Amino acid sequence: MSATAAAQASAGPAPPRRRKRFWSLAVVGAVLLTGISMLQDHFLYFPDKAPLTEMVAGGLRAWPGPDDFRGLVAEPQGQVRATAMVFHGNAGHAGHRDYYANALNRLGIRVILAEYPGYGPRDGALGERSFVADAEQAIALARRQFGEPLLLIGESLGAGVAAAAAARQREHVAGLLLITPWDKLSHLASHHYPWLPSGLLLRDRYDTSANLAGFGKPVMVAVAERDTIVPARFGRALYDTLGEPRRLTVIDGAGHNDWAGHVDAGWWREALAFLLPAQR
Secondary structure (H helix, E strand, C coil): CCHHHHHHHHHCCCCHHHHHHHHHHHHHHHHHHHHHHHCHHHHHCEECECCHHHHCCCCCEEECCHHHCCEEEECCCCCCCEEEEEECCCEECHHHHHHHHHHHHHHCEEEEEECCCCCECCCCCCCHHHHHHHHHHHHHHHHHHHCCCEEEEEECHHHHHHHHHHHHCHHHCCEEEEECCCCEHHHHHHHHCCCCCHHHHCCCCCEHHHHCCCCCCCEEEEEECCCCCCCHHHHHHHHHHCCCCEEEEEECCCCCCCHHHHCCHHHHHHHHHHHCHHHC
16 A cells, blocks of 8 residues: 555545535535525616506507506607617616607607516516517517517617517517617626626526627617716627627717717617618
């Protein structure tokens, strides 16, 4: 027997106290990581609950109706050029996003402010799977009711939802406008929580770069110059992975939550000209 083998044999198995301490630490670590993963929803989703009566105002009406509510719709006066379905950010509810209707109705665009399960008056589970499946159903319903062309607009979290739904319904989507988006949620999470193994803990992935691989329809990426919540570099990283046709625009002086006040009717006209080239 070699000296090393003799030393290992004489040492014997690890003392019970040491083994117990190891397993205790392992269990604590596993419970901690599981708990952090379960808290994902509290970090990522901030739904506001509200009765429908509080959301239907200022030209917004329940869509498709009060009994089967999926969002709010605002109709333009005169001829309708297209329908835009908006998927909002992670806080509040669809009724807080009337600025889309105010801007786009004037340009002949019907606007549907889609509502997520668990937000506003809606029941349902929070999470990527729930949101994307619901978005696909909303797209199908809008096509049956209004026809085409149909644009999708996603803001922040909604950019991830819109991109995933558009990828699955690409033949029915004319174009995609992504405002303050990220490329992969894990990259953004690592930016905000560098001390956590975010890639292992996140249950929802929102991998927009992967979802839009080979999309082949116009995609416009709009980043806010002074965004500290989803810094512009994550939107630029997404843009770099996209195929043509694509466009990148930087909203000068804007932050994550005030970008709408930094764009005007000309900005929206240029966006529509790119996303709906056949209607220029």
